[in-house]
Amino acid sequence: MDAQTGMVMDLAELKRVVSDAIIQRFDHADLNADPFFTPGTIPTTENLVRAAWDLLLPKLGPERLWRLRLWEDPTFYVEYLGG
């Protein structure tokens, strides 16, 4: 908690970081053609959440990135806590 702002993190910054690191890379893209998934790494939701983690970690740092949840559809999601 930042005593002055009352915030743990600026959510506008988080939104910008996620957009730059993840959304712009994967939105409307062919995941199978992304360097993360070629060759031989299948773009399952499990692998995609780990790719998103690897992209976000250097931007947020391990002290701020705690959990990543990726929804594949309304009935299924995968969570990753690193490690």
Next chain:
Amino acid sequence: MSVLELTRQYHFSAGHRLENPALSSHENERVYGQCYRQHGHNYRIEVTVAGEMDPVTGMAADLGALDAAVKRVILDRVDHYDLSSTVDALRDVPTTGENLACAFWKWLEPTLPAGSLRRLVVIETDNNTFEYRGAAAR
């Protein structure tokens, strides 16, 4: 090692009423209120399983096997039944969300890889959610 948690949502519809036969009618009405009357819910269930990434398949759990197990040991037993009178395995307990979550855990846990079941949630209505993480959880 890379552990991932996968959560899948299912749904079923069922009728029930909350009643403990050890209590009098008056006491049941006091304890359970309007839930003492026969009524029904469109239930949702969330099941969370944990597994290590298989580098060959890119998967950490077999969702097909999970779907089949949930259907066989939970959904087929409760969907479109009256939980309070026609489900033998629930005969001895009031079918509160708490008891359903614990019962579903007991039914499902032995069918999954040992130690993989992490969380079972019964969502009775948009306002009432019952979450069980096994007897070992605090």
